[in-house]
Amino acid sequence: MTDNKKEKFPKVQGGGSLILAWQIKNKTVLVVGGGEVAVGRILNLLDADAKVVVVCPSSGLSAEVRHRIDHNQVTYLDRAFEPSDLETLPPSNGPPDMVLTAVDDPAASTQIWKLCKQHRIPANIADVPPECDFYFGSVHRDGPLQIMVSTNGKGPRLAASIRKFIGKQLPPGVGDAIERIGELRAKLRKVAPDPEEGPKRMRWMIKVSDAYTWDDMSTLSDEDMDNILTFYRPNNVPDLDVLKAMRGGKTPEDIDVFDGSFGFSVGA
Known part of the structure; x- marks a missing residue:
């Protein structure tokens, strides 16, 4: 490989630990x-x-x-x-x-x-x-959210201070948002259970996660999530306004929402 084509790779920083989420349920x-x-x-x-x-x-x-x-x-x-x-x-x-x-x-x-x-x-x-x-480590916990701060055994007290600082920066309700997204993923697996659907499920969940704020996600009802799932097959995600308009059993057709090549929109 010539010098002008050398790739830049992350620098190795020794002395750390491999941070893992160790699943010990029922162990x-x-x-x-x-x-x-x-x-x-x-x-x-x-x-x-x-x-x-x-x-x-x-x-x-x-x-x-x-x-x-x-x-x-x-x-x-x-x-x-x-x-x-x-x-x-x-x-x-x-x-x-x-x-x-x-x-x-x-x-x-x-x-x-x-x-x-x-x-x-x-x-x-x-x-x-x-x-x-x-x-x-020192752990911040909010429902399913866990954030661990480790000093690799060198400063446990300092780790606790850093953990408290990080926790204060997070918006309220972020744990609830994660909980609702987790429930939506579980519902999606029932709607599209085939292993071949895995890549599409993953890409669609990324779109959903990017479409709504944490506050929006934390307030999603079971009805909202069922309505979001109706947009999975056409591989779209409804705007929050559309989702709210669908409450009470309304369909996209009821609120003049159409499925076109440029996405969904609400008619005037």
């Missing part, structure tokens, strides 16, 4: 410890619909973890960690898919870390970055 996660450090970990796991197993002597439980146990939100084992916990755990009687340690015992935590490596189970050892397969 078993072992939390070793039940004190204050475990509190946030357990809540994050429950928010992600994981099956949480807490191993900790009752004397070490915080009030919030006791609450989770009393309300059957977690499976509780009133004892210290045992190596066999990495092989079989209730209620599945299988090995955990993930392990989090939150105990004030560095030697014990390191031993658990080494055992997890032997069993190839991803683990997070609280406050010991070198012994973590993954980190917890």
Whole structure:
């Protein structure tokens, strides 16, 4: 390749983490410890619909973890960690898919870390970055919207400040808008279920997302979404005014909307 034809590619910036949305719904996660450090970990796991197993002597439980146990939100084992916990755990009687340690015992935590490596189970050892397969970031949550800020273990407090700043910049209702778009996508898959429709579905959903503001999307009713879907086959998206005019069972013909090569318009 000659110099004048060299392509420009992104510069590699080492030292980062691979930021992922880890799907752990219905997967078993072992939390070793039940004190204050475990509190946030357990809540994050429950928010992600994981099956949480807490191993900790009752004397070490915080009030919030006791609450989770009393309300059957977690499976509780009133004892210290045992190596066999990495092989079989209730209620599945299988090995955990993930392990989090939150105990004030560095030697014990390191031993658990080494055992997890032997069993190839991803683990997070609280406050010991070198012994973590993954980190917890500071997360902004608004319904289905999650924004994580990570400093790769270098400045958790600063990450929380940055997360709060980002959250304040977002308009109200953005979570509701995402929820409605997600429901529309699910409805579209029922209208056009064939795998061959995949590329068209994707392109049409992009057009829908670009056509309305976040405020518009957050106020879409079930009727509105059903009406939007009628425009999928001709591969068009109605203006918001047209969509509002269709409420109450009206069709495009009722409001003098025509389907032409230049799109849709409302007659005077």
